[in-house]
Amino acid sequence: MRAPAQRRLIVGITGASGVIYGLRLLECLQNSGIETHLVLTRAAEMTISYETQRSIREVKALADTVYPIADIGAAIASGSFHTLGMAVIPCSMKTLAEIASGVTSNLLTRAADVTLKERRRLVLVPRETPLHLGHLRNMTAVTEYGAIVAPPMPGFYAQPQSIDDIVDHTVGRVLDLFGLDTALVRRWSGKPARTENE
Template identity: 55%
Template sequence: MRLIVAITGASGVIYGKRMLEVLRRKNVETHLVISKAGEKVIEHELDASKSDLKKLANYVYDMDDWSAPIVSGSFKTDGMVIIPCSMKTLAGIAHGYSDNIILRAADVTLKEKRKLIIVPRETPLSAIHLRNMLELAEENVTIVPAMPAYYHEPKGIDDLVDFVVGKVLDLLGIKHTLTKGWSNRTPK
């Protein structure tokens, strides 16, 4: 399996890091782009550096590297995951405004009818954010808000992160043991 993974400048870059860790273990070929704002958020939120994250991917591209293969539809992939996804990147995809290679790769993923999964994070959401999400949902983009549940009895932040990452893996058809399913939940 070959996936494009983008980390943009929304809070929750830990989701992107965890996603890369799991995909590496699963031998998925990853093509990573971290936006400039994403790099800033990594500095704010993670103990790991951007170069630690880049080491988790098979291929890494700069935001303005227009020679990267992922900007072309002829480069075949099994899809793209944007985790976390900022409202700016979400707006750019919704309006076909491909002025960096994350937006272009998402645009390509859509035009080639491949799987695009985004993990947006913002709160509260404005009508503009919601309209942009509706535009994308109508284009078959899968929207997985960074919105963990609590029914799986999380013991800490790692379990909450794994819940969201596990959802994305489920949608990609990648088997994992990050979370117990609802049926395996211990009743109180």
């Protein structure tokens, strides 16, 4: 018997800068009871080698199941394969454009399209700046289709002390969107009380 839908998450990693977000998300879901289904673009594999010290084999080992980018017959390409949804983290502008247009050229964008058509949660983490009007229109389009656009913007109220703190905040907030609570996010509990001397 396979894991129930609410215990499966598709993770897409593209070639945008910031692959550390996707890798950290996979690390956080290991041994969590969430079954991860990973698809990497070819550009993602290149970016992993540029931005991290990890091999592609090590990255793939973080997931429960890994699919080749060209395998359009994979389980995640079908709406009958129940999942909690999909996170594309980071999401390149090319991938965003494909999802916005509905023209899918690989398994990652096909899985995202299936997630939308099945009305499941699709979270896109675009890592690009500055943005031109085409990027913004594509973000509007995917939002109108039901996706959530969640750029990696740190909450400085948490007073991050390291890059890891900044990455963890974003990853924790992405997991929040799937109802997966972690210890990664320092929750805002209101304005600190003022002392009499302030």
